Amino acid sequence: MTQQYLVAGHRFALTLADGSPLWGRLGNYAPFLTEPGDRALFELEYVERMDPVVKIPVYTEKAGDPDQPRIEIYRNGNPEDPRNLAWIFEMAPLQSMNICARMTVSADFSRAQLATASAEAVGEFAINNALMLLYAFRTAPLGTLELHASVILNGGRGYLFLGKSGTGKSTHSRLWLDHIPGSELLNDDNPIIRIGDDGTVRVYGSPWSGKTPCYRDLDAPVGGIVRLNQYPENRIRRCSLFEAYATVYPSCSGLRAIPEIGDGMHASIEKVALDIPCYVLDCLPDAAAARLCHDTIAR
Numbered sequence: 001m002t003q004q005y006l007v008a009g010h011r012f013a014l015t016l017a018d019g020s021p022l023w024g025r026l027g028n029y030a031p032f033l034t035e036p037g038d039r040a041l042f043e044l045e046y047v048e049r050m051d052p053v054v055k056i057p058v059y060t061e062k063a064g065d066p067d068q069p070r071i072e073i074y075r076n077g078n079p080e081d082p083r084n085l086a087w088i089f090e091m092a093p094l095q096s097m098n099i100c101a102r103m104t105v106s107a108d109f110s111r112a113q114l115a116t117a118s119a120e121a122v123g124e125f126a127i128n129n130a131l132m133l134l135y136a137f138r139t140a141p142l143g144t145l146e147l148h149a150s151v152i153l154n155g156g157r158g159y160l161f162l163g164k165s166g167t168g169k170s171t172h173s174r175l176w177l178d179h180i181p182g183s184e185l186l187n188d189d190n191p192i193i194r195i196g197d198d199g200t201v202r203v204y205g206s207p208w209s210g211k212t213p214c215y216r217d218l219d220a221p222v223g224g225i226v227r228l229n230q231y232p233e234n235r236i237r238r239c240s241l242f243e244a245y246a247t248v249y250p251s252c253s254g255l256r257a258i259p260e261i262g263d264g265m266h267a268s269i270e271k272v273a274l275d276i277p278c279y280v281l282d283c284l285p286d287a288a289a290a291r292l293c294h295d296t297i298a299r
Contacts, residue, residue, distance in 0.1 A: 008204035101126035136253040141264035143195035157223030158203035175290035188212035224297035231282035244278035
């Protein structure tokens with residue numbers, strides 16, 4: 001069975017066996033389910049087993065947080081592969097775990113097959129991570145950024161909080177929810193920014209929200225972006241243009257070594273840095289920090 005989903009206006013497809021129990025564990029995609037229509041931007045098929053492959057190492061992601069997934073990237077070393085799949089991504093839920101999922105992908109990232117060592121144990125993790133990777137790579141040339149951020153809606157605008165893992169993005173969003181009237185959580189881990197045909201920069205909810213189950217098919221114009229730093233007092237300042245670019249860049253997902261993807265990301269980040277006010281908030285995890293941030297960026 002194949003289902004299609006629409007996230008930030010981009011359509012993609014997922015194929016699993018009709019009776020697969022994994023369908024029942026993918027409720028985070030339900031708000032984005034759409035009727036079959038135009039051709040999907042990319043398609044992921046889940047298959048039952050991890051067959052041996054010939055692979056050429058390209059890159060291993062070195063995440064600083066041991067709780068982050070482990071991802072290794074290879075080129076397909078079999079030039080006679082009849083499926084014409086060029087990339088191999090191997091994954092595990094934690095940095096310390098053995099590889100337990102493999103995705104083989106076409107050269108343009110439009111078609112992919114995913115297999116796991118155990119569907120029961122890691123199938124949901126593997127599908128979520130595979131779709132996030134494909135989405136980031138395939139949409140990068142289309143004015144779209146997939147970010148690691150927490151997003152609050154307030155006053156008809158979306159405000160993104162960025163920072164390294166453990167900085168307190170989710171905590172700061174929670175402080176807005178508790179202390180800033182009219183605040184709503186849009187997404188707590190992987191929102192999408194898309195630049196419209198009219199140049200408007202909007203933020204969208206997605207099926208990927210980390211440990212917080214917040215999967216909302218909503219969007220809003222971006223009102224501001226804030227990089228958080230833990231600090232013994234609360235203070236905020238607006239970024240220069242160069243700082244704004246440097247603030248957004250590390251939070252974006254994408255395979256920058258591929259020119260089409262890297263160039264697309266650069267163009268989108270440049271547009272965001274030019275058009276959206278960006279700030280640095282050095283703060284404590286308290287209500288005063290949320291009020292200072294809101295009063296500064298939502299004026």
